[in-house]
Amino acid sequence: SQQGEEDPQALSIQEGENATMNCSYKTSINNLQWYRQNSGRGLVHLILIRSNEREKHSGRLRVTLDTSKKSSSLLITASRAADTASYFCAPIGRGGANSKLTFGKGITLSVRP
């Protein structure tokens, strides 16, 4: 399994601005998933992008994947105070049933009202 490395570690923006978060990984993947965690709670799955996809949208979320650079970005447009949370990426390898989610330290996003 491999762990994603999120960047930056912390991000503070004004409500209405866009937030861009990055994730890098080391080996080839089957897919890459992004999760959100509100303080002290369980993680919520946001989006899954497969290795043969370059971009995916879900509401105000846009995820890109560049397998040549082994990196992904999560863009949240028109941010809201409710987007304040920690965000994690999880690159999933090609181990089939033996694959598992491994998380990095995450990105702490603060959206100021």
Added chain:
Amino acid sequence: KAGVTQTPRYLIKTRGQQVTLSCSPISGHRSVSWYQQTPGQGLQFLFEYFSETQRNKGNFPGRFSGRQFSNSRSEMNVSTLELGDSALYLCASSYAGGSDEQFFGPGTRLTVL
């Protein structure tokens, strides 16, 4: 569909005691994974159970164990508790594990005194 449930939500124990945490996955999901989250170490994978068999294991001592029942419900046990075991314990379920999207429960907050 009901989400992933974890019981209890909060637990206080003393060093040396043992504890059992329970996780009920989403109906139809056969994979249950457990994670430990602490401020210092972040989110760490403990183990995954699929169809009553441990399929993946993280790097934790033998004091941490688990099992899965025929209805896919899972329990995690920690024996001889140490102060460092204080953490948020999260379980996640998915249909088949591996590279599937994971659905997380709200977690059990364990405090060891």
